[in-house]
Amino acid sequence: MSGRGSLGGIRWWFPVVTGCLVATGALAGDVFRFPTANHALFEPNGDAAFLAPTPGRTWESGSFGCVRTDKGGPRLHEGLDIKSLTKDGRGEPTDPVLASAPGTVAYLNRRSGASNYGNYALVRHYVERMEVYTLYAHLSTVQPQLVPGTRVEAGDRLGTMGRTGQPIGKERAHVHFEINVILNDRFTEWFRRHYPNERNDHGNFHGRNLLGIDPRAVLLEQRARGAEFSLARFLASQPVMARVLVKNPRLRFATRYPQLVRPNPRVDREGIAGYELGVNFNGIPVEMIPRTAAELGGLTTHRLLSVNEAEWRSHPCGRLVVRRGQAWTLTGKGDELIDLIAF
Ligand SMILES: [Zn+2]
Structure with missing residues (x-):
C-alpha cells in the first residue's frame, strides 16, 4: 500500500498529522495500512491467502x-484474522506486526492469560479529527519499549505475531486486527454504576465500549477511492439497523464524531433536547439527528423508533432488537448499549 502514493491523500491527514508526514516522508493516500506484510487482499481472489479461517471452514x-x-447462535467476529507469512523452525509465526496508521499507544496487555485476545496492543488515531483505534491481538510479544502514550508512526513495529489468548493451531496463526470506535469516554464511570461488583481491568478500553467496523471493507474502499477515501463517509454509509430517540442533548458521541451529525433546522430555532440515533447492526451510531423537546414528546430516557428488518435479518449476531408479535423492542443488550451511548 505504501507504494500507491498520492499527494492528494494528504488532504485528510494534514490538519492532524503534519509532523508525521515530515518525519516519515510517507505521502501515501492511505489512512490505514496493512498491519503485516500480508497484502494478499489486494490480489485477485486474494482473500484465501489473506485471511485465516477457523478449522474446516472457508x-x-x-x-x-x-x-x-456458539451455543447461542451466530456470533460476531469483530476483526480480521490476517494469516502468517513467516515461521521459525518450530513452525511458530514470526511476522512483525506493524502500526496501521500514525497514532499513540492507548493500551497494552502483556498478561496473555488475562484476555482471550492474549497479548495485544491498542493504538489511538485521529482520522479526519475523529478518534479511532486499531487493535492487534494474539501477539507472542509486544515490543518492550512501548508504553501507553508512546507515539507510533504507520509501519512502526508493535510486536510479533503469536498464538496467545486462545487455542490457535500453528496452521492458522494470525494477527486479529480491529478498527474500533469508543462509544463513551465516560465508560469507566458508567460501568461502576451499573456493575458495582464487577472488576474492570481495562478502563475505557473495555470490550463493550470498543465497537468494530469492518477493516476489510475499509481497506478495499480506501483502495477503490484512493485520495478521495473518507472514514467519516465510510461510517455514514453503514446501513442503519435501528433508530432510537435519546433524551441527552449533550451526547458525547456527537461531540466526538461531529461528521456523523445531520442538520435539523428546527433545532436551530427551538434548541436541542436530545438526538435521534441511527445505529448499525453492531450498535455504532452512524447517524445522529438533533431533536427538539417537541420532537422528543414526553420521552424520559430513550425509545426505539424503528427497525430495518432486512438489515436485522442479514446480521443475526447483533441481537440489539427483537420482535415480539408485531412490536419491536430493544433487547437487554440493546437497552444497555443505548444507555451507555446516552450516559
Ligand atoms: Zn479473530
Missing part, C-alpha cells in the same frame, strides 16, 4: 461480521 470465517457460531 476464508469468510476469518473476516469481520456474523461469521462465527
Whole structure:
C-alpha cells in the first residue's frame, strides 16, 4: 500500500498529522495500512491467502461480521484474522506486526492469560479529527519499549505475531486486527454504576465500549477511492439497523464524531433536547439527528423508533432488537448499549 502514493491523500491527514508526514516522508493516500506484510487482499481472489479461517471452514470465517457460531447462535467476529507469512523452525509465526496508521499507544496487555485476545496492543488515531483505534491481538510479544502514550508512526513495529489468548493451531496463526470506535469516554464511570461488583481491568478500553467496523471493507474502499477515501463517509454509509430517540442533548458521541451529525433546522430555532440515533447492526451510531423537546414528546430516557428488518435479518449476531408479535423492542443488550451511548 505504501507504494500507491498520492499527494492528494494528504488532504485528510494534514490538519492532524503534519509532523508525521515530515518525519516519515510517507505521502501515501492511505489512512490505514496493512498491519503485516500480508497484502494478499489486494490480489485477485486474494482473500484465501489473506485471511485465516477457523478449522474446516472457508476464508469468510476469518473476516469481520456474523461469521462465527456458539451455543447461542451466530456470533460476531469483530476483526480480521490476517494469516502468517513467516515461521521459525518450530513452525511458530514470526511476522512483525506493524502500526496501521500514525497514532499513540492507548493500551497494552502483556498478561496473555488475562484476555482471550492474549497479548495485544491498542493504538489511538485521529482520522479526519475523529478518534479511532486499531487493535492487534494474539501477539507472542509486544515490543518492550512501548508504553501507553508512546507515539507510533504507520509501519512502526508493535510486536510479533503469536498464538496467545486462545487455542490457535500453528496452521492458522494470525494477527486479529480491529478498527474500533469508543462509544463513551465516560465508560469507566458508567460501568461502576451499573456493575458495582464487577472488576474492570481495562478502563475505557473495555470490550463493550470498543465497537468494530469492518477493516476489510475499509481497506478495499480506501483502495477503490484512493485520495478521495473518507472514514467519516465510510461510517455514514453503514446501513442503519435501528433508530432510537435519546433524551441527552449533550451526547458525547456527537461531540466526538461531529461528521456523523445531520442538520435539523428546527433545532436551530427551538434548541436541542436530545438526538435521534441511527445505529448499525453492531450498535455504532452512524447517524445522529438533533431533536427538539417537541420532537422528543414526553420521552424520559430513550425509545426505539424503528427497525430495518432486512438489515436485522442479514446480521443475526447483533441481537440489539427483537420482535415480539408485531412490536419491536430493544433487547437487554440493546437497552444497555443505548444507555451507555446516552450516559
Ligand atoms: Zn479473530
